[in-house]
Amino acid sequence: MKLSPREAARYFARPDPDGAGLLLYGGDPMRVALKRQEVIARLLGPGAEEEMRLTRLSPGDLRGDPAALGDALKARGFFPGPRVVFLDEATDTLADMIEAALADWQPGDAQLVVTARQLTPRSALRKLFEGHRTAIAIGIYDDPPGRDEIEAMLAAAGLTGLDRAAMGALTDLAGALDPGDFRQTVEKLALFKLGDSAPVTADDVAICAPRSTEADADALIHLVAEAKGNQIAPMLRRLEAQGVTPVTLCIAATRHFRALHAAAADPGGAAQGIARARPPVHFKARDRMVRQAQGWGVRRLEQGLGLLIDTDLQLRSSSRAPQMAVMERCLIRLAHLGASRS
Incomplete structure (x- = not known):
């Protein structure tokens, strides 16, 4: 199914642990990668890498072994907990393989997370995920993060009690910086205010903002x-x-x-x-x-x-x-x- 921007924001805040798959696509690889990291972290929780609950595949892996994707989704690990199979830089040439793997997917299998560059509405990948009952397609566009998304980043970094001027300064930065640079600025701001109970001010934001x-x-x-x-x-x-x-x-x-x-x-x-x-x-x-x-x-x-x-x-x-x-x-x-x- 296809999610609207508002539905997508709710999904990113709380990804469906029972879904079969997720397609993230967009023209900016950094924005897509950040959303993918956020979703996988929330789906798997801590310790996923050490417990081998995350499997990474590339298009080359599937071209060499068409059954690799289905096998990875069905595989059972040594550690309990949710599992994810991540396929990066997918293209329409892989749509048939992904469709076969999703058709064989059952509850209890790993969830499939696929990322791709910008896809047209006629894309086979988009049609596959948008038409699937338990898979989701979300387009990641170049629009700056909205207030809800900024507040979620601040909460994740442990920043609360911003005054209006500070929030306005951060909103301006979100529109001017690349997503990765903005996230780093929020993390830098959190370190700057560590142990300081005073509210975050616009001057604090200016100190932590990169010189662009x-x-x-x-x-x-x-x-x-x-x-x-x-x-x-x-x-x-x-x-x-x-x-x-x-x-x-x-x-x-x-x-x-x-x-x-x-x-x-x-x-x-x-x-x-x-x-x-x-x-x-x-x-x-x-x-x-x-x-x-x-x-x-x-x-x-x-x-x-x-x-x-x-x-x-x-x-x-x-x-x-x-x-x-x-x-x-x-x-x-x-x-x-x-x-x-x-």
């Missing part, structure tokens, strides 16, 4: 898109000192301007185009990017993308020109192009 060069790079790209050419050089020097490469900046700028172009060309208007962007635009940047897309227009955004593509080719070529100088010239030309728009 990506946030600075985004700030630079916004300056370019808003034609603030006189502020580009100081920001660029700071990023260069932090080790950010010209190619990284070019990729970030191209991604940003492509999002603006898609929004400007959207039949429903720039606001609707930004709302449709994938990965989603952080809520704090949405209005800003809507204004940028409306101000630039499709024609000038196409010119800007052409300039970025030419710069990217030059950065990746054998040219001896200083790469950061090439990138700086590109950004300044983009800002001038934005300032000249009518």
Whole structure:
């Protein structure tokens, strides 16, 4: 069966121990892996690795031995307790083998947990799990964790009594950081407050938050898109000192301007185009990017993308020109192009 996001949140909090199987799929391997770890830990409890109640299989194992999956689900271990068979990086080519194993599954067998990359609605794997009576399919999307999920992470880390400002700061971080980085920040915050009975404050969150060069790079790209050419050089020097490469900046700028172009060309208007962007635009940047897309227009955004593509080719070529100088010239030309728009 297929679970909605709300149903999935309830499932992750308390996975069904009597289910036959679970399929987790999504475009971000880190997000999928974190959810898989969470589910398996809750299904098996402590000591599963030492007691050999978790069996790991790869697609190569099944291609070499098609019966390996069914055998692993039926196997009985030396230690009592629930068991899980984990199949990583599955593809539609394994759907028939998985279907046969699930058809032979009986209560008392190990539960099957399968992970996969992004799957279309026509995927054989998705159809198999979504149509199964006792198996579940859950899509893991790039949306930042919601308040319920953040509160669950905080509770698991032993953090309680956050004030409103601290919760707001964590929510902002959840939207800005990768899932793994955010989880590490929560764990760091828990260690920071260990033995401290005072409520967690926004200042505590700021102390534990990682220094993100990506946030600075985004700030630079916004300056370019808003034609603030006189502020580009100081920001660029700071990023260069932090080790950010010209190619990284070019990729970030191209991604940003492509999002603006898609929004400007959207039949429903720039606001609707930004709302449709994938990965989603952080809520704090949405209005800003809507204004940028409306101000630039499709024609000038196409010119800007052409300039970025030419710069990217030059950065990746054998040219001896200083790469950061090439990138700086590109950004300044983009800002001038934005300032000249009518």
